[in-house]
Amino acid sequence: xxxxxxxxxxxxxxxxxxxxxxxxxxxxxxxxxxxxxxxxxxxxxxxxxxxxxxxxxxxxxxxxxxxxxxxxxxxxxxx
Amino acid sequence: xxxxxxxxxxxxxxxxxxxxxxxxxxxxxxxxxxxxxxxxxxxxxxxxxxxxxxxxxxxxxxxxxxxxxxxxxxxxxxx
Amino acid sequence: xxxxxxxxxxxxxxxxxxxxxxxxxxxxxxxxxxxxxxxxxxxxxxxxxxxxxxxxxxxxxxxxxxxxxxxxxxxxxxxxxxxxxxxxxxxxxxxxxxxxxxxxxxxxxxxxxxxxxxxxxxxxxxxxxxxxxxxxxxxxxxxxxxxx
Amino acid sequence: xxxxxxxxxxxxxxxxxxxxxxxxxxxxxxxxxxxxxxxxxxxxxxxxxxxxxxxxxxxxxxxxxxxxxxxxxxxxxxxxxxxxxxxxxxxxxxxxxxxxxxxxxxxxxxxxxxxxxxxxxxxxxxxxxxxxxxxxxxxxxxxxxxxx
Numbered sequence: 001x002x003x004x005x006x007x008x009x010x011x012x013x014x015x016x017x018x019x020x021x022x023x024x025x026x027x028x029x030x031x032x033x034x035x036x037x038x039x040x041x042x043x044x045x046x047x048x049x050x051x052x053x054x055x056x057x058x059x060x061x062x063x064x065x066x067x068x069x070x071x072x073x074x075x076x077x078x079x
Numbered sequence: 080x081x082x083x084x085x086x087x088x089x090x091x092x093x094x095x096x097x098x099x100x101x102x103x104x105x106x107x108x109x110x111x112x113x114x115x116x117x118x119x120x121x122x123x124x125x126x127x128x129x130x131x132x133x134x135x136x137x138x139x140x141x142x143x144x145x146x147x148x149x150x151x152x153x154x155x156x157x158x
Numbered sequence: 159x160x161x162x163x164x165x166x167x168x169x170x171x172x173x174x175x176x177x178x179x180x181x182x183x184x185x186x187x188x189x190x191x192x193x194x195x196x197x198x199x200x201x202x203x204x205x206x207x208x209x210x211x212x213x214x215x216x217x218x219x220x221x222x223x224x225x226x227x228x229x230x231x232x233x234x235x236x237x238x239x240x241x242x243x244x245x246x247x248x249x250x251x252x253x254x255x256x257x258x259x260x261x262x263x264x265x266x267x268x269x270x271x272x273x274x275x276x277x278x279x280x281x282x283x284x285x286x287x288x289x290x291x292x293x294x295x296x297x298x299x300x301x302x303x304x305x306x
Numbered sequence: 307x308x309x310x311x312x313x314x315x316x317x318x319x320x321x322x323x324x325x326x327x328x329x330x331x332x333x334x335x336x337x338x339x340x341x342x343x344x345x346x347x348x349x350x351x352x353x354x355x356x357x358x359x360x361x362x363x364x365x366x367x368x369x370x371x372x373x374x375x376x377x378x379x380x381x382x383x384x385x386x387x388x389x390x391x392x393x394x395x396x397x398x399x400x401x402x403x404x405x406x407x408x409x410x411x412x413x414x415x416x417x418x419x420x421x422x423x424x425x426x427x428x429x430x431x432x433x434x435x436x437x438x439x440x441x442x443x444x445x446x447x448x449x450x451x452x453x454x
Binding site: 005071 | 191207208210211212213216217238249250270273274275276277278279280281282291294298
């Protein structure tokens with residue numbers, strides 16, 4: 001199982017702010033998760049949407065493991 | 080009579096922060112006052128030293144009248 | 159020093175306490191960002207800042223570390239709100255102390271540019287026309303690009 | 307708003323009161339200049355700011371008017387000390403409020419550059435090596451020249 005958060009406008013696009021899902025066997029990294037969820041929720045496929053794993057942003061494609069906390073992040077804007 | 084103030088380092092150069100003097104007949108404007116006082120106090124002749132008349136800075140050479148308050152100002156620096 | 163705050167803060171109190179903790183500095187530059195009652199021609203009744211606990215702190219710490227590395231500062235502070243805010247309330251307070259003013263000015267300017275584009279917050283404006291998510295303005299991205 | 311102060315002021319109180327009087331602003335930039343205990347390698351035990359009543363107010367008003375004309379501000383404030391000050395005490399507080407941060411930042415930066423070169427004050431540092439008058443640094447004149 002993995003917990004997946006959707007931040008900002010992505011929670012409207014997906015219809016929820018978080019999901020707990022069993023990852024299919026073929027989904028072992030962040031980009032394959034994006035492709036899998038992106039079939040139903042095209043907003044997740046936008047290049048500006050980044051993926052955090054366990055509250056960290058990794059350069060490139062991060063591997064996923066059981067129990068990870070994953071978050072889809074649209075462009076940030078504080079201040 | 081005119082009151083003449085010397086600000087900043089000019090009060091050290093002249094030896095006082097203010098004078099009250101009778102202006103000689105030939106001293107009818109700020110630059111002739113500068114020339115007159117500048118004979119004894121060369122610091123007053125420096126081009127960076129400006130002359131205020133009645134608390135105002137005038138472009139060019141300001142005329143002087145009886146009772147004016149005049150000030151010799153070295154470069155300013157606040158903040 | 160970095161603080162995430164759920165409740166409104168007083169920028170004056172923040173500046174006073176920052177100044178008291180910055181002995182030896184000759185220059186303190188600071189910035190306060192406030193909720194406006196208007197945005198892009200729309201009335202705004204409230205602003206919501208979503209954050210992502212864990213990540214948001216990391217992005218703020220990275221911005222502070224970048225500023226410390228880039229400018230000669232004696233100290234800096236970032237105080238950032240999250241949650242629901244009303245017009246007039248402060249969103250962010252940033253201050254930098256240095257021997258001379260140029261480093262302090264530049265550091266605050268730099269931190270604000272990074273906060274606008276790289277701090278893990280997401281903004282939703284509320285108003286009579288309903289809520290809308292807002293992202294960094296083109297001007298914010300241009301400002302960010304100035305620093306390389 | 308412009309104030310000349312003989313006594314120490316609290317920059318935090320100034321910022322709080324400025325912010326309270328700046329409704330509708332989205333951005334407040336501010337600067338505090340403080341007496342340092344060191345200057346050009348010399349220990350400083352105190353700073354004396356001479357002013358020239360009548361003229362000093364005019365030069366401050368001219369700087370504020372220049373900033374208002376040049377930048378889109380909702381309000382601004384200059385609080386400037388004169389007289390004898392000790393290390394750590396504030397010399398000047400400048401703040402500008404605007405809809406967006408660029409105008410507020412630039413206005414404070416601009417006002418400080420003008421204060422350093424065109425405000426009618428004369429500074430004397432005191433310390434173990436005796437008093438000395440100090441004038442604008444070359445960097446201050448360069449900064450001033452940026453604005454044309």
